Amino acid sequence: MVKDIKVAIIGVGGVGKAFVSQLYNYIEKNASTVSISVVYIGRSSSALISTDYSPLRLTPFVAEEVDKTGTDPLSIPDLIKFLKASGSETILVDNTSSIELANTYPDILSAGIHIATPNKKGFSSEEKLWNDIFAASGNNGGKGGYVFHEATVGAGLPVLSTIRDLVDTGDEITKVEGVFSGTMSFLFNEFAPVVGSESPKAFSDVVKVAKDAGYTEPDPRDDLNGLDVARKLTILARLSGLSIASPTSFPVESLIPKPLESVATPKEFMDGLPTYDSDMGLISNEARGEGKVIRFVGSIDVPSKAVKVGLEKFEYSHPIAGLKGSDNIIAFYTKRYGDRALIIQGAGAGAEVTAMGVLSDVIKIIARIK
The missing domain is CATH 3.40.50.720 (NAD(P)-binding Rossmann-like Domain)
Incomplete structure (x- = not known):
């Protein structure tokens, strides 16, 4: 029938x-x-x-x-x-x-x-x-x-179906960590690549490239405030069994310089962003001095009920450090998988x-x- x-x-x-x-x-x-x-x-x-x-x-x-x-x-x-x-x-x-x-x-x-x-x-x-x-x-x-x-x-990545299968079959999720934004992935893969550059790019220049290529929202602040990643973490945390009041109920690091949060237009924001390039440059250089790169990630620690979004440092050999383009990567740490995370990686944005x-x-x- x-x-x-x-x-x-x-x-x-x-x-x-x-x-x-x-x-x-x-x-x-x-x-x-x-x-x-x-x-x-x-x-x-x-x-x-x-x-x-x-x-x-x-x-x-x-x-x-x-x-x-x-x-x-x-x-x-x-x-x-x-x-x-x-x-x-x-x-x-x-x-x-x-x-x-x-x-x-x-x-x-x-x-x-x-x-x-x-x-x-x-x-x-x-x-x-x-x-x-x-x-x-x-x-x-x-x-x-x-x-x-x-x-x-x-x-289109099978993220939610995977976490549901883990929970429904009785596995215990201990941690979820990853790069959940194609925009943020592109920005930091370009700004802080694993292979060093003799002439590091200014963060504002990378944001402009991403905006011109259509990777960001029309107002890049809608990406840089971290709320999109926070919303995704809220969904995953709830599916992991945590009670999350809202995407603003846990620490979310915004990359928007305070003086630029309230400027009237995206153009004013972009015009003002180069003034703060040295701030992001210092963070990146500090990480590189430790043999690491910075990435904008979200993480959920289920036992401690800790959820957070922001910049973290990763060794060059870490899968998150080695992302390309605007790919997403999500790592599930569970009782069954032990120390070797179940990793989902691929294009996490696009129509x-x-x-x-x-x-x-x-x-x-x-x-x-x-």
């Missing part, structure tokens, strides 16, 4: 467009076993809505079509009603970073609608929202919809790999639908 699935997609930016393309290919390849109809594609200002539940066209220009021919987007209560009225199993794919949408996850799941998302906000904000989401879901045998969020940490993580969650949901 062919499964009948209706899908709503919110968010058609970089990740959203990549997801639509990958979903189209998946639908084409699996038409004999599952019937997937995308019946809603929306963004904050407009939406395409299939009022008769026939499948919308999935094209490379879906974002432009939403803007040009879309109508007013449905409110979440109305979207729930619309999806429930289809009479089919339904999946909402949230490709946004909206906390407002994440706040509605418990209502969506309670209505029996499944969720796949790379949106970190719902899983890394206040602990009550985390608890409410999973209490409303069907993940642990409940009656609500399933919710999967693999791409919230490490994009294509993030969309892959979201699609893999959609596939997991479909497999669980009876």
